[in-house]
Amino acid sequence: xxxxxxxxxxxxTSGGRTTPRGSFALRLFGERLSLLVRPRTLVVCLSxxxxxxxxxxxxxxxxxxxxxxxxxxxxxxGYGERLDVFFVQGVRLPRALTAIGVGAALxxxxxxxxxxxxxxxxxxxxxxxxxxxATGAVTVILVFGAGRVAVSLGAIAGGLxxxxxxxxxxxxxxxxxxxxxxxxxxxxxxxGSVRDYLLTRAELTDALGAQIWMIGSLNGRGWGEVAAVxxxxxxxxxxxxxxxxxxxxxxxxxxxxxxxxVSTQATQLTSLAAASALTGAAxxxxxxxxxxxxxxxxxxxRLTRAGGTTLVGSAxxxxxxxxxxxxxxxxxxxxxxxxxxxxxxxxxxxxxxxLLYTEWRGGRx
Amino acid sequence: MALRAPTLTRPTPARRVIRPIGLxxxxxxxxxxxxxxxxxxxxxxxxxDVWAALTAYDGSYDHDVIRSLRLPRTVIGVFVGAALxxxxxxxQALTRNPxxxxxxxxxxxxxxxxxxxxxxxxxxxxxxYVWPAFVGAALAAAxxxxxxxxxxxxxxxxxxxxxxxxLTVVLQGxxxxxxxxxxxxxxxxxxxxxxxxxxxxxxxxxxxxxxxxAGVALTLCLGPSLNAVALGDDLAATLxxxxxxxxxxxxxxxxxxxxxATAAAGPIWFVGLVIPHAARLITGPDQRWLLPYSAVLGxxxxxxxxxxxxxxxxxxxxxxxxITAFVGAPLFIALVRSRRMAQL
Numbered sequence: 001x002x003x004x005x006x007x008x009x010x011x012x013t014s015g016g017r018t019t020p021r022g023s024f025a026l027r028l029f030g031e032r033l034s035l036l037v038r039p040r041t042l043v044v045c046l047s048x049x050x051x052x053x054x055x056x057x058x059x060x061x062x063x064x065x066x067x068x069x070x071x072x073x074x075x076x077x078g079y080g081e082r083l084d085v086f087f088v089q090g091v092r093l094p095r096a097l098t099a100i101g102v103g104a105a106l107x108x109x110x111x112x113x114x115x116x117x118x119x120x121x122x123x124x125x126x127x128x129x130x131x132x133x134a135t136g137a138v139t140v141i142l143v144f145g146a147g148r149v150a151v152s153l154g155a156i157a158g159g160l161x162x163x164x165x166x167x168x169x170x171x172x173x174x175x176x177x178x179x180x181x182x183x184x185x186x187x188x189x190x191x192g193s194v195r196d197y198l199l200t201r202a203e204l205t206d207a208l209g210a211q212i213w214m215i216g217s218l219n220g221r222g223w224g225e226v227a228a229v230x231x232x233x234x235x236x237x238x239x240x241x242x243x244x245x246x247x248x249x250x251x252x253x254x255x256x257x258x259x260x261x262v263s264t265q266a267t268q269l270t271s272l273a274a275a276s277a278l279t280g281a282a283x284x285x286x287x288x289x290x291x292x293x294x295x296x297x298x299x300x301x302r303l304t305r306a307g308g309t310t311l312v313g314s315a316x317x318x319x320x321x322x323x324x325x326x327x328x329x330x331x332x333x334x335x336x337x338x339x340x341x342x343x344x345x346x347x348x349x350x351x352x353x354x355l356l357y358t359e360w361r362g363g364r365x
Numbered sequence: 366m367a368l369r370a371p372t373l374t375r376p377t378p379a380r381r382v383i384r385p386i387g388l389x390x391x392x393x394x395x396x397x398x399x400x401x402x403x404x405x406x407x408x409x410x411x412x413x414d415v416w417a418a419l420t421a422y423d424g425s426y427d428h429d430v431i432r433s434l435r436l437p438r439t440v441i442g443v444f445v446g447a448a449l450x451x452x453x454x455x456x457q458a459l460t461r462n463p464x465x466x467x468x469x470x471x472x473x474x475x476x477x478x479x480x481x482x483x484x485x486x487x488x489x490x491x492x493x494y495v496w497p498a499f500v501g502a503a504l505a506a507a508x509x510x511x512x513x514x515x516x517x518x519x520x521x522x523x524x525x526x527x528x529x530x531x532l533t534v535v536l537q538g539x540x541x542x543x544x545x546x547x548x549x550x551x552x553x554x555x556x557x558x559x560x561x562x563x564x565x566x567x568x569x570x571x572x573x574x575x576x577x578x579a580g581v582a583l584t585l586c587l588g589p590s591l592n593a594v595a596l597g598d599d600l601a602a603t604l605x606x607x608x609x610x611x612x613x614x615x616x617x618x619x620x621x622x623x624x625x626a627t628a629a630a631g632p633i634w635f636v637g638l639v640i641p642h643a644a645r646l647i648t649g650p651d652q653r654w655l656l657p658y659s660a661v662l663g664x665x666x667x668x669x670x671x672x673x674x675x676x677x678x679x680x681x682x683x684x685x686x687x688i689t690a691f692v693g694a695p696l697f698i699a700l701v702r703s704r705r706m707a708q709l
Contacts, residue, residue, distance in 0.1 A: 121527070125534075126530075169698055169702070170702075172702055178523045179701055179702065181523070181526075181527065182464070182523065182526060182697075182698075182701040183698050183701055183702075185469065185526060185530055185697075186694045186695075186697040186698045186701065187694065187698070189468065189469075189634050189635070189690055189693075189694050189697075190690050190691060190694040192690075193559070193560075193634070193686055193687045193690035193691070194687070196555070196558055196559035196560075196684075196686070196687070197559060197683070197684065197687050199555045199559075200555050200556050200559050200684070204548065204551075204552050207551070207552075207555065208544075208548060208551065211541065211544055211545075211551065212545065214541075215538070215541045290534065290538075291534070333546070336545065336546055338542055338545055339541070339545060341538075341541070342538050342539075342541050342542040342545065343538075344538075345534055345535065345537060345538025345541070346535055346538040346539060346542075348534070349531055349532070349533075349534035349535030349536075349538060350535055352530075352531040352534065353512060353528070353531045353532065353535070356512060356524070356527055356528055356531060357512060360512075360513075360524065
């Protein structure tokens with residue numbers, strides 16, 4: 001994974017100034033605002049947005065009660081047959097919008113975690129966040145029998161606590177990528193046995209409910225969840241985007257970043273807090289949906305061929321991944337609705353296997 | 366495999382004395398644990414009654430408890446523990462990897478997924494877990510090893526652990542999917558999945574016993590050859606070891622042991638990790654001693670964990686799989702933090 005750290009190649013000039021290859025500088029307001037634009041990134045981001053929108057429309061239209069594609073836009077706006085409008089506005093649209101919001105939150109948070117740990121495996125799934133959240137949620141459901149809000153809070157608390165514990169245990173002359181991963185595996189194994197224990201002690205119906213919460217699902221999510229996740233995205237997304245450039249510098253190493261004038265501690269703290277909060281929000285809404293946070297940033301980076309992490313690309317990729325996964329979960333074994341987390345685990349785990357397979361083919365470790 | 370075993374270092378005289386005495390002591394501890402396992406429980410039964418139950422069964426409640434509950438549980442605990450200890454030692458020797466273990470490398474998950482899928486397809490009961498568990502364990506072991514040893518460099522510890530984790534994630538997703546589809550399977554498998562010796566009768570034991578015995582026998586023959594393999598492939602070949610044969614035999618033994626243990630008791634993590642490391646402290650790297658020690662100590666750990674699980678909570682039991690996870694995971698983390706792993 002050393003290629004994460006490759007510095008942008010300097011070549012090509014525009015207006016007498018150098019810009020990285022395959023990009024051009026957009027200067028506005030008499031150079032008061034300038035942006036580096038890579039056409040490839042732009043195309044990828046636009047395609048992902050388009051894909052998400054298309055899948056959104058498809059997942060709104062298909063189901064046991066089919067709605068013709070042509071009637072979908074009208075139903076979204078509130079016109080058309082009453083039943084159409086009910087299914088679209090009341091059930092399917094909020095669900096799809098939740099999927100997009102949660103996917104985007106997980107994607108961008110995963111990108112930040114990977115960037116900070118300088119490791120493709122430094123995602124919330126591997127460092128115990130997801131496992132801790134699942135255990136927290138299962139504990140609240142089965143031990144305290146509490147409602148949705150308490151379950152969400154329990155999940156967030158479990159996730160944050162576990163991530164902190166894993167991070168501290170992995171610390172030894174600094175936190176090193178693979179140690180973080182292995183400690184995460186150990187702690188997750190312990191938490192898994194706690195979950196298994198709780199599941200065997202519960203009534204079957206409770207255990208089934210907890211089991212679905214544990215893997216993450218979008219079934220029955222409504223406008224309340226949409227509001228929660230999108231408000232968090234609107235508040236925390238800009239904070240992270242503002243840190244984007246500094247994060248890219250920090251991928252070059254702390255010393256280099258400091259040399260370039262980045263206050264590394266502040267950047268680390270701000271982005272870690274914001275990314276944790278976003279992960280927490282996503283988990284509170286949908287449960288610990290795995291591997292979107294791992295796969296989205298990597299896929300985005302490969303598609304855009306960017307030298308480092310792309311936050312916007314990761315968010316869009318996460319949104320597209322989850323909305324597609326949820327459509328698959330809904331329809332693959334219809335009329336049974338699988339939890340979306342099952343699909344992301346199978347897809348994401350397979351992707352991880354493929355990632356390891358290709359990384360190791362060349363003898364790189 | 367008729368090979369005079371080269372050892373990495375000549376054992377010190379002290380170690381030469383300690384090893385046989387230690388093994389006898391470990392066997393003694395195992396006997397004590399087994400006896401405790403039969404006597405201790407929510408209703409303590411004196412050892413004299415235990416003996417009477419075995420020799421002069423009179424059909425009383427106590428005798429029934431001994432014969433139908435505690436004895437099978439103890440026997441299965443001893444054999445599963447020994448199998449897991451041996452499997453861990455074999456995996457660590459084969460992959461030359463201190464983190465190798467049936468749980469970490471995904472072999473347990475493979476067995477579990479196969480059992481769950483079979484239960485969904487055929488609605489099978491506990492007694493028929495055996496064959497799917499073998500198939501699953503074999504497939505998972507093959508997949509992880511192929512994935513982990515790709516490329517020019519040999520499989521590094523981290524690689525195998527990562528490959529095992531990735532596979533575990535996919536298989537867990539699959540298992541969760543099956544649970545959603547079928548409440549009935551979920552209800553039954555959740556008690557198996559936690560890793561437990563409770564409620565297993567001797568039928569289960571007799572089903573897995575031939576495979577366990579074959580696995581143990583094969584393993585104990587492999588000691589000298591594994592000593593040679595520990596020196597590296599080139600040197601081992603010069604010493605006359607048939608490396609592909611040794612590897613294949615080791616893999617077969619691992620699958621026999623893991624599959625049988627998982628079928629009998631469910632996926633149990635970390636026994637295979639902890640035990641060889643503990644045994645190595647006493648025996649040093651010589652596999653001829655390490656393997657028997659791993660078997661005996663594994664049996665001790667599992668029966669002791671089972672007894673602990675019975676007494677630690679009032680009016681309730683903790684499954685053995687939970688105890689071993691809480692004993693093993695901290696050791697795994699300590700191992701990861703230790704100096705030897707620092708260069709990963």
